[in-house]
Structures are given as C-alpha cells and as structure tokens.
Amino acid sequence: MDWEYFLELFLGGITRGSIYALIALGYTMVYGIIELINFAHGEIYMIGAFTALIIATVLTMAGFNQVAIVVIASGAAVLYSCAYGFTIEKLAYKPLRNAPRLSALISAIGMSLFLQNYVLLAQTSDFLPFPSLIPDFEFWEPYAHIISSQELVIIITTAIVMILLTFLIKFSKIGKAMRATAQDMNMAMLLGVDVNLVISATFIIGSATAAIGGVLIASHMGQINFYIGFIVGIKAFVAAVLGGIGSIPGAVLGGLVLGWTESFFAGYVSSDYEDVFAFIFLVFILVFRPSGILGRSVSRKV
Amino acid sequence: MKNTIGKLFCILTTGLLLMYSIHGCSFAPDTINLGVAGAHSGDLASYGLPTVKAAEIVIKEINAKGGVLGKKVRLLVEDDVCKPEIATNTATKLISKGAHVVIGHICSGATKAALGIYKESSIICMSPSATNTDLTLSGDYPNFYRTIAYDDAQAQLQVNYATKILKVKKVAVLHDKGDYGKGQAELSKKYFEKSGVKVVLFQGVTPGALDYTAIVTKVKREKVDLVVWGGYHPEASKIISKMRKNRMKTGFMGADGLKDKTFIKVAGKNAEGAYVTGPRDVSKNPLAIASKEAHRKAYSSDPGAFFDSAYAAAQALLNAIEKAGSTDYSAVSKALKTEYIETPLGKISFDKNGDATGIGFSVYQVKNGVFVEVN
Structure with missing residues (x-):
C-alpha cells in the first residue's frame, strides 16, 4: 500500500472536513436550541469571505503589513458575519418562533436567496481573486507536497476554535444557559434565563465559526463569488446530520467523516461519483443510526 | 362556396404565373447566381440572417467594381428554418433557380441533408457556420467547404x-x-x-x-x-x-x-x-473592421452571428469563380484549393477536405499575466 498517498488523502480529508465542521457547528447549535434548520448559514460563510476580501484589499492598498492584514481582515469578517447572523435571527426567525416550524424553514430559505442575490447585486457575479492571507511559507520542505502550510493553518485553527467552543459551552455562564435552553426552553425561561439573549448568542457564535471557515478556505483556494456558500452550506448541513444534528462533537465528527469519505473515494475510486458516494454513505449511516453518529434519540414527553 | 373556389383559383393562377416568371428570368445567362440558404425565419433566424446581409454587402461591392467575369452577381435567398427535412427542398429550389454556387447551410443537420442534393448537381456549397466534424473529414461531400473551424x-x-x-x-x-x-x-x-x-x-x-x-x-x-x-x-x-x-x-x-x-x-x-487554445482574434483585421462598418452603414446596426465567416465565404466563392474563369465545378474546386484571398478572417484558402486554412484556433500560453500566441 502506498502510505504517502494514503497520508495525503487523509490530510486532504481533514482540511476539507475542518471547514465542513466549522460551518456545521452553526447548523447544529441553532438546531439544538430552536430546532430550526438555518439555511441562510451558508450565506453567512460567503459574507465572511467577502468582508475579509474587501477589508484585506483596502488594507493592502493602505500599506499595512501582512500580519496586521490577516488579523484585522479576519476580525472584521467575524464581526460582520456575527452582525448578519444576529440580524437575520431578529428579522426572519424571531417573529416566527411560535409559528409552525415549516414557516420558519421557508423564511430561512428566503433569507438564503435574499443574501445571495444581495451580494450578487451589491458586489459582482464574477469570480474574484482572494489574496492568500495565510502565507505559503516554507517548512518541512522535502515533504511540503504532502501538506502545505495553509492546510496546516486550517487544521490548527479549527482545532483551537473547537477547543475554545467546548470550554465556552461547558464552563461559561452563557454556555450553561445555552445547554439549559436546548434541554427545555420554557423551563429555562421560568428559571430566569434570558432566552432571547441565549438564542442571539447562539447565532453569533455560529456565524463567527462560519466566518472563520470562510476566510480560511477562501484564502486557501484563492477565489470567491456570491455562490460559494450554497454547495458548501449543503455539505456542512449533511455533516451536521451525519454527526447527529444538535450535537457539537457530532458536527465536528460528521465534518471529518464527510471530508474523509469524499477524499478517499475520489482518491481510490473516482472523483466522478464523489458526491453520489458521500450521500449514499449518509443514507447508509442514517439507516443504522437514524439520529446520526453521536446523536441521541430523544423520547418526547406527550 | 363558389366565391371561395373562385378566389382559390385566382391565387393559384397568380402563384403559377409568379413562379413561371421567377423561373424564366433565373436562367438569364448574363448573371452569376449566388445562392444563400439558411434559417431566415423561426427560432434560429438570428444565425442565418447575418449571412444574407454579408452576401448582400459583398455582392454590392463586387457589382460596383464590374461583377465577376464581367457579369453581375445576383443573390438567390432560400429559407430552410434549420430543419433537415426542409433543407432538401431548399436545395432543390436553389438549383432549379439556377444557383451556380451556394453559401450555406447554417445548421449542421440541415447542411448534411442538403449536401447530397448539391452533390448530384455538382454545385459547390460553403457554410459559414456548420461545425459538425464529419461534414468535411468523412470525405463524403467533396463539394462542401466551410469558413469556420469544425468541432474537433x-x-x-x-x-x-x-x-x-x-x-x-x-x-x-x-x-x-x-x-x-x-x-x-x-x-x-x-x-x-x-x-x-x-x-x-x-x-x-x-x-x-x-x-x-x-x-x-x-x-x-x-x-x-x-x-x-x-x-x-x-x-x-x-x-x-x-x-x-x-x-x-x-x-x-x-x-x-x-x-x-x-x-x-x-x-x-x-x-x-498554462496552455490554452482559443479562437484567433480577428477584431483587429482591417477587412473585418471595414465589413463591420459597411454593415453599419447599410443596416444601421452591428452585424450578427457568423457575419465574418459568411463574408469570407462570399468573397472566397466569387474569387474562385473569377480565378477559374467559369462556374465549372472542377475549375472552381481547384481555384478554391489553390488561390488565397484576404478576408475578414485573415488570408484563407481551403485544404483537401474543404476546411478553410488559416482560420480557427491558436495555442496561447500565459506569460507575465497575458495570453501570448505560441504557434
């Protein structure tokens, strides 16, 4: 067996899976709390990438150094995406919180289309070059073809974000409030948890991770347009379902499993049927574990 | 009822008379008849009409200079709506009207259907737009030429x-x-x-x-x-x-x-x-600019699809007749393959299959941020 080839596909799968995981977090957290599939989430990722591009271009023209550009552009992308996530929730989902769930779903799809078209009209339909914010520095040179510095940065950043998020949810006050709201929104409200604040916080955190994913992958692949959020959003949603929607470790695992599935299938069989295989795999998992790999089947009180 | 039959009779008689008169004058020996066949109505008319306009412009210029072999060139236009089943009729009509050479057809399917009929009557046919590879490379139609690069x-x-x-x-x-x-x-x-x-x-x-x-x-x-x-x-x-x-x-x-x-x-x-193949850029060719200008003057609009290649086809066909000294099939065929002519597509001639040489695609390489031709 060709171990080097295997290793390359394995690492390629992690890189791709990390991005899926970063976006899947937003789907899974929102679903965990208000049982809404936020289809506009992929667009938040796209808006994050666009913001970073605009800020980075302006800063480059102003002559800032590379490190400052990366920090400020990523920061701006995260802030901007958070603002969008927050606003979308207030505008499109909050008024529908007590409406049938289907209404909120339609509202989410509408939001997704609205944001796509808004960026298309306000910016451009062309593909735009994205500066490589993460430098392609030389390290581990004879083996650099196995993993590039950018891929390494993607994997490490994702790991750090995951660890921070785990701490936030496990130990902080807002994290506890989030878990309480996810378990029983009415009870949490009765016990004095500000549910509106918790839901807003969930949207903001989810948007922040999506924006980080957007900046990382855009600077790795070097191009963006208004449509990039759609397919990636769907894939990340699949990752969230695969891992067990509502479960945060599940989203990470689901992202990685989907990344590996696609990478190994394309590498060892054929890239023609990469997506087909990914979805067959999803069906296969769901047949045996209907609530996803790490999902728990919740018995509802009648 | 009686009235209707009367009307019908009238229409039929007029039609027959009209046909006879068209028939009659098309055999006038003192003109070179250039047939143009293609889609001139229907969904695909926008592919066919620019060819008619290109032929009109070329003929006007050539007639102003005294025509071909001392004779005026006359245009015969027939519509095939890009449909193979109609194209055979179109071809028959053009032949019966006395077309010496034909520009067309436009669509590959219609062209293929019509070519057999032209072949039987030894009429040369040159398409500005039919790109199906087999039309020339199969060798089935020695009477077929084209001024556009084929699919392959x-x-x-x-x-x-x-x-x-x-x-x-x-x-x-x-x-x-x-x-x-x-x-x-x-x-x-x-x-x-x-x-x-x-x-x-x-x-x-x-x-x-x-x-x-x-x-x-x-x-x-x-x-x-x-x-x-x-x-x-x-x-x-x-x-x-x-x-x-x-x-x-x-x-x-x-x-x-x-x-x-x-x-x-x-x-x-x-x-x-990186290497990239792409169509040769003709926009800077002086003849292309001039023909575009002539189109603007005559029709006060910019030319449509396949205008340049149709213009080149009309020029090539008439030039070959002039050089051959007659409209004889074999003489014109020989002239097409040996004579070069300056057209909006550049200087062209035809290879043994009937494909125009010196047109079509070039290899480009990306050098310092621009595509550079590297043939």
Missing part, C-alpha cells in the same frame, strides 16, 4: 501541440462533467489515444466543490506530463493553484472555456505557463 479542430490542435511540441507521453484529462467540458475532454482523449499518448486518468470533478485536493493528489501519483482540462476557469484556477502549491511542475492545458482573463486574474502567478 480545437482538440486536434491541443493534441498536435502536446505531442509534437511538448512531446508528452502520459496525460491526465479532467473535466467538469458539463456538456461543454466533458465534450471537449472526450475529444481530447480520443485524439490523444489515436496519436499513441496514454491517457492514464479521465475524470470529472464537481464544479463549485470546496477544494480539489484529492484529484490533484491522484494526478500527482500518476506522474503525468500534462493535465488537460475540459471546462471553465473557476475550477481550472483552483486545480492549477493546488498543483503549484503541491510543488507540481506538470503542464496544464485548457480549451476556449479557459481563455478568459478571469482565469489569469484569479489564478495569478499560478496560471503562468
């Missing part, structure tokens, strides 16, 4: 360049699974295999996917000399960038879908050295 020309050019100049032995052909991309990729594969080059990888990728790491890894493992891409620029720039980041120096080649400035803009320095 681009793939053949790619393969020729890759095998003769780049001297590749092993290639990977990737595509985007779309109609255009996969079609191009399949043609490239066909001609590579014909010329003895091994196509070790023939695979599609999903457009818009997050990254193409897996497929690039696969290409690297196969140690190919050249990656041939069938598709558009967004995926191509992702793939070529990934290749360069993985320290691969393998060559990269695409077709006209890639000859887009956005490719260079997006892929940046990673696009350097």
Whole structure:
C-alpha cells in the first residue's frame, strides 16, 4: 500500500472536513436550541469571505503589513458575519418562533436567496481573486507536497476554535444557559434565563465559526463569488446530520467523516461519483443510526 | 362556396404565373447566381440572417467594381428554418433557380441533408457556420467547404501541440462533467489515444466543490506530463493553484472555456505557463473592421452571428469563380484549393477536405499575466 498517498488523502480529508465542521457547528447549535434548520448559514460563510476580501484589499492598498492584514481582515469578517447572523435571527426567525416550524424553514430559505442575490447585486457575479492571507511559507520542505502550510493553518485553527467552543459551552455562564435552553426552553425561561439573549448568542457564535471557515478556505483556494456558500452550506448541513444534528462533537465528527469519505473515494475510486458516494454513505449511516453518529434519540414527553 | 373556389383559383393562377416568371428570368445567362440558404425565419433566424446581409454587402461591392467575369452577381435567398427535412427542398429550389454556387447551410443537420442534393448537381456549397466534424473529414461531400473551424479542430490542435511540441507521453484529462467540458475532454482523449499518448486518468470533478485536493493528489501519483482540462476557469484556477502549491511542475492545458482573463486574474502567478487554445482574434483585421462598418452603414446596426465567416465565404466563392474563369465545378474546386484571398478572417484558402486554412484556433500560453500566441 502506498502510505504517502494514503497520508495525503487523509490530510486532504481533514482540511476539507475542518471547514465542513466549522460551518456545521452553526447548523447544529441553532438546531439544538430552536430546532430550526438555518439555511441562510451558508450565506453567512460567503459574507465572511467577502468582508475579509474587501477589508484585506483596502488594507493592502493602505500599506499595512501582512500580519496586521490577516488579523484585522479576519476580525472584521467575524464581526460582520456575527452582525448578519444576529440580524437575520431578529428579522426572519424571531417573529416566527411560535409559528409552525415549516414557516420558519421557508423564511430561512428566503433569507438564503435574499443574501445571495444581495451580494450578487451589491458586489459582482464574477469570480474574484482572494489574496492568500495565510502565507505559503516554507517548512518541512522535502515533504511540503504532502501538506502545505495553509492546510496546516486550517487544521490548527479549527482545532483551537473547537477547543475554545467546548470550554465556552461547558464552563461559561452563557454556555450553561445555552445547554439549559436546548434541554427545555420554557423551563429555562421560568428559571430566569434570558432566552432571547441565549438564542442571539447562539447565532453569533455560529456565524463567527462560519466566518472563520470562510476566510480560511477562501484564502486557501484563492477565489470567491456570491455562490460559494450554497454547495458548501449543503455539505456542512449533511455533516451536521451525519454527526447527529444538535450535537457539537457530532458536527465536528460528521465534518471529518464527510471530508474523509469524499477524499478517499475520489482518491481510490473516482472523483466522478464523489458526491453520489458521500450521500449514499449518509443514507447508509442514517439507516443504522437514524439520529446520526453521536446523536441521541430523544423520547418526547406527550 | 363558389366565391371561395373562385378566389382559390385566382391565387393559384397568380402563384403559377409568379413562379413561371421567377423561373424564366433565373436562367438569364448574363448573371452569376449566388445562392444563400439558411434559417431566415423561426427560432434560429438570428444565425442565418447575418449571412444574407454579408452576401448582400459583398455582392454590392463586387457589382460596383464590374461583377465577376464581367457579369453581375445576383443573390438567390432560400429559407430552410434549420430543419433537415426542409433543407432538401431548399436545395432543390436553389438549383432549379439556377444557383451556380451556394453559401450555406447554417445548421449542421440541415447542411448534411442538403449536401447530397448539391452533390448530384455538382454545385459547390460553403457554410459559414456548420461545425459538425464529419461534414468535411468523412470525405463524403467533396463539394462542401466551410469558413469556420469544425468541432474537433480545437482538440486536434491541443493534441498536435502536446505531442509534437511538448512531446508528452502520459496525460491526465479532467473535466467538469458539463456538456461543454466533458465534450471537449472526450475529444481530447480520443485524439490523444489515436496519436499513441496514454491517457492514464479521465475524470470529472464537481464544479463549485470546496477544494480539489484529492484529484490533484491522484494526478500527482500518476506522474503525468500534462493535465488537460475540459471546462471553465473557476475550477481550472483552483486545480492549477493546488498543483503549484503541491510543488507540481506538470503542464496544464485548457480549451476556449479557459481563455478568459478571469482565469489569469484569479489564478495569478499560478496560471503562468498554462496552455490554452482559443479562437484567433480577428477584431483587429482591417477587412473585418471595414465589413463591420459597411454593415453599419447599410443596416444601421452591428452585424450578427457568423457575419465574418459568411463574408469570407462570399468573397472566397466569387474569387474562385473569377480565378477559374467559369462556374465549372472542377475549375472552381481547384481555384478554391489553390488561390488565397484576404478576408475578414485573415488570408484563407481551403485544404483537401474543404476546411478553410488559416482560420480557427491558436495555442496561447500565459506569460507575465497575458495570453501570448505560441504557434
């Protein structure tokens, strides 16, 4: 067996899976709390990438150094995406919180289309070059073809974000409030948890991770347009379902499993049927574990 | 009732008389009759009408200079609506009206249907737009010529360049699974295999996917000399960038879908050295500018589809008759293949299959951020 080839596909799968995981977090957290599939989430990722591009271009023209550009552009992308996530929730989902769930779903799809078209009209339909914010520095040179510095940065950043998020949810006050709201929104409200604040916080955190994913992958692949959020959003949603929607470790695992599935299938069989295989795999998992790999089947009180 | 029959009779008689009169004068010996067949009504009229206008402009100019062989050139226009079943009638009509040569037809299907009829009557036919490869390369229609590159020309050019100049032995052909991309990729594969080059990888990728790491890894493992891409620029720039980041120096080649400035803009320095085939740029040709200007003057609008190639076809046919000294089939055929003429497409002649030489596609290479012709 060709171990080097295997290793390359394995690492390629992690890189791709990390991005899926970063976006899947937003789907899974929102679903965990208000049982809404936020289809506009992929667009938040796209808006994050666009913001970073605009800020980075302006800063480059102003002559800032590379490190400052990366920090400020990523920061701006995260802030901007958070603002969008927050606003979308207030505008499109909050008024529908007590409406049938289907209404909120339609509202989410509408939001997704609205944001796509808004960026298309306000910016451009062309593909735009994205500066490589993460430098392609030389390290581990004879083996650099196995993993590039950018891929390494993607994997490490994702790991750090995951660890921070785990701490936030496990130990902080807002994290506890989030878990309480996810378990029983009415009870949490009765016990004095500000549910509106918790839901807003969930949207903001989810948007922040999506924006980080957007900046990382855009600077790795070097191009963006208004449509990039759609397919990636769907894939990340699949990752969230695969891992067990509502479960945060599940989203990470689901992202990685989907990344590996696609990478190994394309590498060892054929890239023609990469997506087909990914979805067959999803069906296969769901047949045996209907609530996803790490999902728990919740018995509802009648 | 009686009245209706009377009316019908009237219409029929008038029709017959009219037909007779058209018939009668078309055999007038003192003109050169240039037939133009194509879609002039229906959905595809916009493909056919510019050819009529091109012929009108050329004829006007030539007649102003005294015509061909001292005779005036006359235009015979027939509509085939791009339908093969109608095209045979169109051809018959043109022949019975006395067309000496025909420009047309427009669509490949209609052209093929009509060609047999022209062949029986030894009439030369030249299409400005029918790109189906077999029309010329099959050898079935020695009376057929065209002033447009055929479908396979681009793939053949790619393969020729890759095998003769780049001297590749092993290639990977990737595509985007779309109609255009996969079609191009399949043609490239066909001609590579014909010329003895091994196509070790023939695979599609999903457009818009997050990254193409897996497929690039696969290409690297196969140690190919050249990656041939069938598709558009967004995926191509992702793939070529990934290749360069993985320290691969393998060559990269695409077709006209890639000859887009956005490719260079997006892929940046990673696009350097990539080969791209694309249509030759004729917009700076003085004759193309002049013919466009003549069109604006005559019709106060910009010319439509296939105008330049139709203009060239009209020029080439009339020039060949002039040089041959008659409208005799074999003399005109010989003149078409030996005489060169300046047209909006450049200086053209015709090869033994009937395809115009000196038109069509060129190989370009990305050098310092621009496409440079490297033939």
